[in-house]
Amino acid sequence: MTAYAGDMTSPGRRTANARTQSELDLAALADRCLPAGTFGNIPEPVIISRGAGARVWDESGNEYIDYLLGSGPMLVGHCHPEVTAAISDQLTRGTTFFANNPQGIRLAAAIVDAVPCAEKVRFVCSGTEADFYAMRLARAYRKKDKILKFEGGYHGMSDYSLMSLMPTHDVPFPEPIPDSPGIPDSIQADIAVLPFNDVELMRSFIRANHEELAAVIVEPFQRLIAPQAGFLETLREITAETGVVLIFDEVVTGFRFSYGGAQEYFDVTPDLCTLGKACGGGFPLAAIAGRADIMDLFDRSKVGDDQFLVQLGTLSGNPVAAAAGLATLNVLNQPDVYKNFFATGRRLMDTLGEMLRRADLPAQVLGAEPLFDVIFHRGEIQNYRDTISGDAWLTKTFNRLLRERGLFKGDTKYYVSTALGESEVSQTADAWASAIDALKHAMKSRPADS
């Protein structure tokens, strides 16, 4: 079992409801300075001040098992000793240079060695940036403007990505719905949207429209939804046949579904992929990776002034971030890491599924071993429209009950970490059992308008 920095100073468990004056003061300060009193990430104003291994502590000292993992990056847990040592070592050598550095070059090589489509790598600082540039790269390569995405697929926060991520009403496919005010109307014309997992519609749309299409961007495992058998394979076949660039958004799945990502896990290799979260080891680092002939558009000496795609960023390839990412990949690349990680995820999913069945709740566990959640809906879930048919009040109430019982998770997902051990798994099962009882009780006095 790995010893994590911070384990020795654990303040011990407290009720997850207790708030100290120091946390209340900080929350008041946040209310004064931050819109909605938050950074915009998780909606609640909980203040997390420390993490170690599979656990985090809030400012009041309440302890939680962490299933948020910083929205995914902390795949090997907080303060993993090897990651901390690599970061500390780099900190004493300088923190940014805006120049090639050994850590960044070695991380690029590790990505090329691991990820099937990755012949070349370009670093950026966030998944949003990586997706934005991957789409621009595909448009420049194809000399065409249109991008096809799938409803409910998340590709960051750019104007191009915030289309039909979480629409609240239906429009006919392939029309997109912008998810935010402030996005120019003109961008809608360059995005087409289809339902995830509809193989026939996807095939006929690409056949009919390939002359306009620069790329298809897809999360190979869309949020919690698995690709139906043949969906990714057909997408690969038809894009290869028509020359449309296939981009896998592996910001979540990269180094999580396997060391080579979802493309290795599903054995389907895209032309380009985007990576983030785990490969930055908890620092702002993400990447575009892919076929050398496409990535060469970033190289003026290869493609000349007219085709050269200018791309740079002050902190791209930052050495501290790269050191953290490289150390994280080294931890993940040890024997049996994924076997054990998947076994933990499977155990958690099965335990929760069985508890929900026994409680006769209208619910199912959706996802895969590295990430999953409960959807309060009994029907089959193949796409975004199926997921929103889930019962939002039950989801919100259950999540609140879990937080009160010491499980820290986002609204839509449990992220599993390799740091989870026996004690966390059994404590999680206890929290689920108690929260399910409390949920059944709460359902009896459910507000009529919820």
Ligand SMILES: Cc1ncc(COP(=O)(O)O)c(C=O)c1O
């Ligand atoms: C699939 C996917 N792509 C892109 C992003 C955006 O990444 P970032 O938050 O680093 O901008 C996310 C973030 O959660 C994501 O889940």
